[in-house]
Amino acid sequence: MPALPMTLNTTAETETAKIARGLRERDMELLADLVERCQHRLVRYLLYVTGRREYAEDLAQETWIRVLQRGSQYNGRQRFDPWLFAIARNLAIDYLRKKRKAVQTAALPNDRDAMLLLPSSDPSPFEAAARSEDTMRLAGRLQILPPLYREALLLRFQEDLSLAEMAQVLDAPTTTVTSRIYRGLAALRSAFEEGDSRGR
Amino acid sequence: MEGEKKFRELIDRSFVEEISEGERQLIHEHIRDCDGCKRYLELTGRTIRGLQEFTATSDPDSNARVLEMLAHHAESMRQHKVRFKVWAAFAVAISLSIVGSALVYQVAKLLTVPMRFDTAQVQAGVLVFWLLPSLCAASGLLAARGGKRGIA
Numbered sequence: 001m002p003a004l005p006m007t008l009n010t011t012a013e014t015e016t017a018k019i020a021r022g023l024r025e026r027d028m029e030l031l032a033d034l035v036e037r038c039q040h041r042l043v044r045y046l047l048y049v050t051g052r053r054e055y056a057e058d059l060a061q062e063t064w065i066r067v068l069q070r071g072s073q074y075n076g077r078q079r080f081d082p083w084l085f086a087i088a089r090n091l092a093i094d095y096l097r098k099k100r101k102a103v104q105t106a107a108l109p110n111d112r113d114a115m116l117l118l119p120s121s122d123p124s125p126f127e128a129a130a131r132s133e134d135t136m137r138l139a140g141r142l143q144i145l146p147p148l149y150r151e152a153l154l155l156r157f158q159e160d161l162s163l164a165e166m167a168q169v170l171d172a173p174t175t176t177v178t179s180r181i182y183r184g185l186a187a188l189r190s191a192f193e194e195g196d197s198r199g200r
Numbered sequence: 201m202e203g204e205k206k207f208r209e210l211i212d213r214s215f216v217e218e219i220s221e222g223e224r225q226l227i228h229e230h231i232r233d234c235d236g237c238k239r240y241l242e243l244t245g246r247t248i249r250g251l252q253e254f255t256a257t258s259d260p261d262s263n264a265r266v267l268e269m270l271a272h273h274a275e276s277m278r279q280h281k282v283r284f285k286v287w288a289a290f291a292v293a294i295s296l297s298i299v300g301s302a303l304v305y306q307v308a309k310l311l312t313v314p315m316r317f318d319t320a321q322v323q324a325g326v327l328v329f330w331l332l333p334s335l336c337a338a339s340g341l342l343a344a345r346g347g348k349r350g351i352a
Contacts, residue, residue, distance in 0.1 A: 138250045
């Protein structure tokens with residue numbers, strides 16, 4: 001039985017190495033395949049980061065351009081998805097920082113605040129994505145949840161990234177990452193608690 | 201209360217990180233007698249399941265738009281690379297023309313006595329038969345159109 005994980009590991013390595021080679025050579029077929037596989041997840045991630053659909057779509061396009069331009073920087077030793085999300089995140093932070101400067105508010109102490117201070121859109125993109133009563137309840141809470149917690153929850157529970165991969169994307173220690181997940185979970189859990197007690 | 205807090209932290213950890221079988225067993229034993237933690241476990245599971253249900257639908261044309269934009273961008277990057285190569289080749293060709301002409305002129309000067317040429321003839325010869333053709337060849341790199349330009 002030990003042969004199986006080894007085979008899977010080799011397959012995974014081959015896959016990432018293939019992506020790395022394709023990106024170095026600017027292989028359009030490979031890029032088309034990556035867009036097909038990752039575009040909707042990228043938009044979803046950016047939606048969680050920015051809280052606004054229109055920003056998410058624009059930033060997703062920018063992210064792919066960056067992938068095309070800097071594809072040679074992907075070394076193929078790690079999974080492609082965290083690398084892609086890290087690019088998207090950096091672009092989103094820059095974008096939100098510029099937006100915030102444009103509305104002439106106070107100077108930003110750090111990136112974290114850049115993500116926290118942008119006004120939310122109406123109607124909520126999370127409500128649009130909700131498919132059940134529970135998700136509708138969560139949608140309202142997600143819209144007001146600080147994006148730092150929102151993105152941590154998405155990366156862990158929807159993208160299924162490991163804590164180490166999340167630390168790479170978020171450029172933060174794993175302890176910070178886990179604390180963001182716990183705080184995010186606590187905030188969302190309270191939506192159910194309140195909802196259930198109101199329903200009684 | 202302190203014990204309950206510890207169990208709730210363990211419950212959180214069980215969803216986020218790997219916990220041992222012993223710890224998992226501990227949670228199960230605890231929630232048999234503690235309704236608060238049982239509800240906490242249930243709510244946490246419900247929250248995570250709710251999160252996993254979110255599906256951000258993207259515009260069906262979105263992929264096609266991204267690919268079109270990427271193709272356009274790749275083409276302009278390719279053209280930029282070609283232009284760079286052409287100018288680099290031109291710069292190298294010009295440098296070689298000048299250096300080569302200087303060398304040829306020096307060699308030709310050595311031949312002026314045995315061949316009975318005067319300096320003006322040597323200068324004219326190098327200019328007409330060496331420097332001008334090589335400059336024309338270098339300029340030819342820039343004159344060709346589009347993809348056929350230079351060595352790119």
